[in-house]
Amino acid sequence: MVLRVLLLLLGLQAAIVSPTVDAKGHGHSYRVVAANKLQPKPVCSALRVTPPSNRTWLPLYHRNGPCAAAPVVHSARTTILGRDQDRADAIQRALSNNSTVSTELGIALGLGTLEYVVAVGLGTPPVRQTVLIDTGSDLSWVQCRPCHLPRCHRQRDALFDPSKSSTYSPLPCGSPACARLSARNGCSRSNRCRYIVNYGDGSNTTGTYSSDTLTVNPSDVVPNFRFGCSHAETGFPDADRTDGLLGLGGDAQSLVTQAGKSAFSYCLPATASDTGFFTLGVPNISSSRFAVTPLYRSAQSATFYFVILQAITVAGRRLDVPRSVFSAGAVMDSGTIITRLPPPAYRALRAAFRAEVIKMYPPAPAAGILDTCFNLTGVPNIRVPRVALVFDRGVAVDLHPSGIIQYGCLAFASNRGNRSAGIIGNVQQRTLEVLYDVAGGAVGFRRGAC
Template sequence: MTISAMPLLLLLLVSLSVGSCVGDHHQLLNFMTVKTSSLKHIAEGAVCSGHKVTMPSGDGVRWVPMNRPHGPCSSAAATTVVDGMLLWDQLRTSSIRRKLSGGRAGDGLPVIHSREAKTSNIDSSMTAKSTLGGSGGTSSTTMERTSEHLYSKVSQTVVVDTSSDIPWVQCLPCPAPQCHLQKDQLYDPANSSTYAPIPCGSPACTELGSSHSSGCSAGSDQCKYILDYGDGRATAGTYVTDTLTLSPTIAVKGFRFGCSHAVRGTFSDQTAGVLALGGGAGSLLAQTAETFGNAFSYCVPHPSSDGFLSLGGPVGNSSQFTSTPLIKNQHAPTFYIVRLEAITVAGRRLDVPPATFAGGAVMDSGAVVTQLPPSAYAALRAAFRSAMTAYGPLADPVRNLDTCYDLTRFPEVNVPKVSLVFAGGATLELEPASIMLDGCLAFTASPGGHGSIGFIGNVQQQTYEVLYDVGSGSVGFRSGAC
């Protein structure tokens, strides 16, 4: 620990007896000393460092790089403001909470006006590359001439979303303003030899259900879809199939997805669409369950490094994982729910009864910060503030983050260790950047009371490989994976 930046603490330590110093040293083991700059969402002048671990290579590769949408590693990189990102986070999680409680996606949406309308759709979900179409080969730039037509594959940057079931990308024709600007080339069905619209009345079209189907297009037998996320975003178009290529060894033939001709809202600046990995029918997981064992994993990286998305078993050694039971909601099978049992701060377990977490917590790739039942959050906040008294007084809140500090006076910060303990004993031991976001405690209280539904945000998931093993009914965690 470096204490030269805190002379008052230094004065206190040198005046203690030897016996007291031993006890205090033990207490300091429950803190982490980090540079203040490392606690910013995206550090000034940050550059992409790539993968921080050696990724598997060879013929059996089943992973693709995954990045934060607003970091220097993203091909759709854009600047973002934490305040706007947190507003979008509130809209997204409120929509999911309504679906879990039986409400419609759009019921009771907050009214967004003026300045807030510009930030309400700052999507903080992870992004990954995928390739659609083509007539052979694995390169996203391969082109072949067949039957006097030029067929090509198109490489797309898409949002990885574990809380939706209908994959989609923007397709030609896609006029503005119905379609948003994207960095990658638009998918053109006319340039793919493997494209096919899904007929009305087919099992695949029927599988959309009344909530996602919009009937048939006039004068044709093509299945139409509509998807309202309930957070101000929506997409509509034709339900189709084509070949999806994620890596040299992952090619999903007959992949069903939405060919979007109209979009409302922004899905991670300049991305092409959404790669849905929810637990319901129609998702990429459901379509590849027989091939890849009904499982996938990902590692959420820091903004300045690469993570990964993998289909099937884990990228890491399975013995390195700790796991917790997966709870499925029969009325909303899309969502992956786990149960917290305890929280520790600076080595001490909070006095929060396990029944407080009875509502479960949604593991979500797109939620930003972890939301806890109010009494659990109050206990965490009190313990954290007590451990951070050297950095007071509190600064102004940032959106719904109410425990913030002005750390510009300190080159280094001693952050208390925080761990999330799940049913079955699986534990997320959080690193400093997973505890604090731009000087604020990166947790908030969920709406509702005792036993309310919570969320495990992607800030807290950082650097862990999270394994959604739906086939065995568990969620696993492996630390230091990216």
């Protein structure tokens, strides 16, 4: 794989990571967090940290939390983790040489694990659309009139009506943008370009490939934004109330490419009742608090963004895992929930974490893909061993407790194969501002951003 070659060429030195030091200069290896701080509340909490004033941003919410102004949905843990495994498997298939996941419009991983939404304006005048964000998708789409039940799902906002936008245009079949799609998409009887996306979880959307003005925020307006105007779909959850999807992948159809900004960032909140944010554009990294590691791309997919792990630390101590274990790289993914590690790295993490926690809390049965669990019933304040991911160039990212413990379990899982790429899931990204500087070839991490 291309990433293995890049890693060997870099010949980077192993990072030496010291235990975190507090304000008094004492090293410590645990964080104590109130158990109720790791659980969502029935009311929405405002953004706790104001984003930098020199950048425009959008509020970002959990799709099933109270901030999204939609019915709160409590999916079964087994359902959530099962969908997450399906997505992780789809990513691995997409990166294999004999991938069957690449479809008419590139990678189509599935929508069941997407958890975070933003509200954008589409058309002229702009109409509010609440859309899921996904770094593993390129094509953006919304439901458009006509879109009748049950072929479409109920949504929180009004359906987008192309006839009411003065800047809407269906793309003709002979247009260059349509020509870049597979011939399998075909044309309508009125010579309109038709798109089809079949997702890996069995859901699909189809309609007219179109263009219109996209208003991300007052400072970020994208004219002639190409998107799917969906008129039919199957396989979407009955409780889903989102209006569509905003593709943030690295291929030609994504918002990032079309906007010409070449960078974006987001901060995913600690719980489903907290507020995060999304930005489009590059901050001044040299004067910011971002810790920066190289961003890599794969020859197998233009969609995904890769980073390379060098090491993992638990309670301030580096795991005894050779760097070669991480040589396939790791996909930074907003849509996968639980981080996946190569089996040798996961086994070392599991053993080290269990050795620390078993001193304090009794073991509990496994929860699906999460096999290192503890009985935290009645514990008001949880002592969580610090876990840090150490990336290329020795960049150590200390994870928030909500990115370490889920359902009373260690929030990591193992890949199925030793040589498979890892996946940095959204749980581990919580409270970090994660910057994707695509043009600059960097991924940045800023702690405590939301």
